[in-house]
Amino acid sequence: xxxxxxxxxxxxxxxxxxxxxxxxxxxxxxxxxxxxxxxxxxxxxxxxxxxxxxxxxxxxxxxxxxxxxxxxxxxxxxxxxxxxxxxxxxxxxxxxxxxxxxxxxxxxxxxxxxxxxxxxxxxxxxxxxxxxxxxxxxxxxxxxxxxxxxxxxxxxxxxxxxxxxxxxxxxxxxxxxxxxxxxxxxxxxxxxxxxxxxxxxxxxxxxxxxxxxxxxxxxxxxxxxxxxxxxxxxxxxxxxxxxxxxxxxxxxxxxxxxxxxxxxxxxxxxxxxxxxxxxxxxxxxxxxxxxxxxxxxxxxxxxxxxxxxxxxxxxxxxxxxxxxxxxxxxxxxxxxxxxxxxxxxxxxxxxxxxxxxxxxxxxxxx
Amino acid sequence: xxxxxxxxxxxxxxxxxxxxxxxxxxxxxxxxxxxxxxxxxxxxxxxxxxxxxxxxxxxxxxxxxxxxxxxxxxxxxxxxxxxxxxxxxxxxxxxxxxxxxxxxxxxxxxxxxxxxxxxxxxxxxxxxxxxxxxxxxxxxxxxxxxxxxxxxxxxxxxxxxxxxxxxxxxxxxxxxxxxxxxxxxxxxxxxxxxxxxxxxxxxxxxx
Numbered sequence: 104x105x106x107x108x109x110x111x112x113x114x115x116x117x118x119x120x121x122x123x124x125x126x127x128x129x130x131x132x133x134x135x136x137x138x139x140x141x142x143x144x145x146x147x148x149x150x151x152x153x154x155x156x157x158x159x160x161x162x163x164x165x166x167x168x169x170x171x172x173x174x175x176x177x178x179x180x181x182x183x184x185x186x187x188x189x190x191x192x193x194x195x196x197x198x199x200x201x202x203x204x205x206x207x208x209x210x211x212x213x214x215x216x217x218x219x220x221x222x223x224x225x226x227x228x229x230x231x232x233x234x235x236x237x238x239x240x241x242x243x244x245x246x247x248x249x250x251x252x253x254x255x256x257x258x259x260x261x262x263x264x265x266x267x268x269x270x271x272x273x274x275x276x277x278x279x280x281x282x283x284x285x286x287x288x289x290x291x292x293x294x295x296x297x298x299x300x301x302x303x304x305x306x307x308x309x310x311x312x313x314x315x316x317x318x319x320x321x322x323x324x325x326x327x328x329x330x331x332x333x334x335x336x337x338x339x340x341x342x343x344x345x346x347x348x349x350x351x352x353x354x355x356x357x358x359x360x361x362x363x364x365x366x367x368x369x370x371x372x373x374x375x376x377x378x379x380x381x382x383x384x385x386x387x388x389x390x391x392x393x394x395x396x397x398x399x400x401x402x403x404x405x406x407x408x409x410x411x412x413x414x415x416x417x418x419x420x421x422x423x424x425x426x427x428x429x430x431x432x433x434x435x436x437x438x439x440x441x442x443x444x445x446x447x448x449x450x451x452x453x454x455x456x457x458x459x460x461x462x463x464x465x466x467x468x469x
Numbered sequence: 470x471x472x473x474x475x476x477x478x479x480x481x482x483x484x485x486x487x488x489x490x491x492x493x494x495x496x497x498x499x500x501x502x503x504x505x506x507x508x509x510x511x512x513x514x515x516x517x518x519x520x521x522x523x524x525x526x527x528x529x530x531x532x533x534x535x536x537x538x539x540x541x542x543x544x545x546x547x548x549x550x551x552x553x554x555x556x557x558x559x560x561x562x563x564x565x566x567x568x569x570x571x572x573x574x575x576x577x578x579x580x581x582x583x584x585x586x587x588x589x590x591x592x593x594x595x596x597x598x599x600x601x602x603x604x605x606x607x608x609x610x611x612x613x614x615x616x617x618x619x620x621x622x623x624x625x626x627x628x629x630x631x632x633x634x635x636x637x638x639x640x641x642x643x644x645x646x647x648x649x650x651x652x653x654x655x656x657x658x659x660x661x662x663x664x665x666x667x668x669x670x671x672x673x674x675x676x
Binding site for chain 1: 512
């Protein structure tokens with residue numbers, strides 16, 4: 104195959120995945136229809152994730168007016184936001200709850216899209232960008248966790264960064280040094296300190312938002328160009344118009360999500376789920392307090408990491424990442440029934456490890 | 470002007486007098502941790518999370534002369550309602566001493582689990598809707614508004630903010646109702662426009 108043919112194939116491949124001729128009001132809004140069937144609720148989850156992202160952007164900008172990204176002032180500025188700034192506690196609490204709800208809805212969106220075989224040709228790139236968005240969302244969670252600079256934040260980040268360094272022990276030759284270099288680049292100095300906080304802050308408020316805007320833009324355009332995937336093997340009960348019928352239903356779901364978020368933000372401080380000593384300012388001279396663990400959305404990998412050898416988790420994570428990225432090609436001939444079973448099994452695993460991971464850990468470790 | 474040698478030695482004398490009693494009381498910390506199942510540290514009652522011993526702010530070695538005097542006064546407040554303000558205790562620690570007096574407090578070291586029962590039942594220093602006594606039992610901080618048993622906090626905040634929540638609910642429902650009408654309006658307008666466009670060639674055809 105010569106260069107011209109490769110170029111021609113690439114052009115054809117991209118033209119199928121990005122049918123720009125459909126980029127008009129009639130195709131993307133007026134004539135767009137959404138199938139109605141038993142799994143149709145899955146179509147709303149992606150929009151829900153986007154709603155929480157918008158809340159994160161709005162509340163994040165408000166927090167940015169007062170937050171100080173320095174080790175001496177970070178914790179005090181967060182306390183100031185919570186105790187002195189009008190509605191500061193509400194804004195911060197909504198930001199914390201929406202981050203968890205966003206990650207939760209992205210995970211459910213991934214599972215439902217998988218169960219509905221929404222990655223089928225020509226939607227392969229929509230799926231791949233979705234997986235990238237999941238990675239970016241986890242990145243938001245990991246970098247945002249450090250910013251309040253309290254005991255649990257700094258110590259959990261230290262553990263996370265140490266794990267990156269340990270990967271070197273399993274790599275051959277000069278590659279063994281790479282994870283340490285990656286860790287040093289992220290950390291910025293010998294231990295987690297000002298350089299780390301500055302980098303995490305920059306990644307959290309500049310790098311990841313730019314990345315998410317780019318990838319999400321592609322993802323959304325792709326979804327609009329191709330329309331909703333069929334989702335089920337049987338014939339849909341009926342088709343409903345995207346505008347205004349589906350859009351209105353989507354807005355109602357957003358309204359419910361907004362109320363849930365508002366009630367949680369007003370009534371249940373996110374910090375009440377942890378013991379208070381963990382939220383004291385980080386003390387470099389103090390000992391690591393009990394109960395340090397990452398946020399709940401990392402439990403599915405954290406507790407196995409505590410129970411199994413690191414190489415097992417590394418291998419498992421690498422395989423999982425590759426399988427997720429290559430899902431459209433690996434599962435192209437798998438029927439939806441099997442995909443649903445795999446999605447349900449994965450969902451049960453995530454749920455069990457999130458809710459009972461600590462109990463399982465104590466069961467094995469005593 | 471010559472200073473009185475006794476006055477000059479006063480801080481040292483106070484420190485010497487307190488040396489034997491300047492520690493936190495881990496019995497209470499242990500009892501709270503055991504009954505609540507939560508990790509607690511000295512910051513529940515003390516200014517410093519490692520307790521009163523040391524040279525950091527809020528610890529004995531860091532006290533000024535005036536603070537040492539205040540500490541001495543607090544140490545001898547054996548009866549309740551002495552209005553002491555010990556510089557090594559936080560507001561809740563001082564509240565315990567002012568409510569019970571040091572005599573009763575020290576007696577409770579034998580039965581530390583009883584401390585919560587002896588505190589005033591209506592006192593809620595952080596205003597989170599959970600009494601200080603209940604917070605002590607639950608191992609949550611009586612001075613941190615965001616720390617409390619999640620379900621209790623949720624109930625207290627829900628009843629305190631029900632008006633705002635109902636207003637927000639009304640605003641959301643009305644906003645959605647308005648949006649629904651706006652989008653339906655757009656839809657109808659677009660369809661009318663399309664119908665007119667479809668009719669136009671037919672109407673303009675000469676008979």
